[in-house]
Amino acid sequence: MRLAALFSGGKDSTYSILLAERMGHEVAVLLTFLPKSIDSYLFHYPNLHITPLQAEAMGKKQLLIPVEGRDEEKVLDMALADVAGMVDGLVTGAIASRYQRDRMAKAAEKHGLKLLTPLWGVEPSQLLRRVLENGFKMMVVAVAAAGLGEEWLGRMLDDQAVAELSRLKEKYGVHPAGEGGEMETLVLDCPLFSKKLEPRRVEKVWRNNYGYLIVHEAVLVGKS
Template sequence: MRLAALFSGGKDSTYAVQVAEARGWEVTHLLSIRPADPDSMLFHVPNLHVTPLQAEAMDLPLLEERADAGEEAELEALRRAFRRPRVDGILVGAIASDYQHSRVNRVAHELGLRVFAPLWRLDPAHLVRDYLRARLRIVFSSVSADGFDASWLGRLWDEAAVEDLLRLGATRGVHPCGEGGEFETLVLDAPRFRKAIEVTRARPDWRGTAGVWRVEEARLVEKPQRRP
């Protein structure tokens, strides 16, 4: 089964690739959409300029499309992206967003492609720790919900962050995996990466009740040797 992964550089699309390959599916391409709308409901927005480094680290070709603002323009960008690789289906990291999942499925169906969503409807309370067990190095690249503040920008996804997310889920209704748009993430390293990403310059951009950790410079570096 040859698949192209809809890829944002965040935890879910990266983990979906890892899960898919563990199941024996062949991921041949990464597809990245860069939306003009900074508040796009369909696509991840922060730090998409880092995806070429991630693709290089994963040794996979990256196919990029730009999407004008508006739902129809974004769906048309999906169509263009899905037509480019010769694959059997599209791999997505969707967990619970019916808005995104239904639209991706609709476009794929139009083009005769199947959609594979290995994380769909998994328990988010388990998933938040699955990322840790899978050895993903994740940072928060944006936050925009009650209970978050500027200290979350650039914060590492670790056990303490997981506990805080679960607490915010219980007290503020935050989806622990950010499926309500509460936050976005960026993956800096994973078992699938041949090299790690080092952010050499970034700045937090906090505006009232929301913010973005803007990566200004990043590079690939050799991974440290793991202890046996």
């Protein structure tokens, strides 16, 4: 199938694209929604201005879609209407959120698109290990959960971080993959990229019990 992919620049959406292509599908276009604030209930927020560099590294067409107001489902519906004639389906990085999956499925079905969710139901810690085994380099760019403090901002997700997230799940109920918004990531490198993303200037923003990392400047560099 020719697919459109919901793409946020994070690990889940990027890994779902990799899996879809390994299944033999063609991801023809990336749909990146641009909410006005971190309070979005359907879409990723941090560092979406960096995603065109990632799209370039993947050699893929990208549509940047502003989200005005609170009617995010309407914006999703309009975006799928625009691409329905170009693709046969939609791939997303949903893992366990039935709220998000049900709304994506409803919107896709309305426009005659099949929904592909290759990460659905995978145990979170196992998913993180699979992503790492596939050569992903990911940086934490937002946290909002007990046990995830300011020190996590800018941290690379590696085996040690995955082990710590598993312990936080036992202690606080944190979803290790951040499905509930506990954590957001930015993919710096993966098998889909012809070049890797290198942040050059970043800023931490911390507000009481949550925070995010703004990547003010980044470039694509060759893989050594």
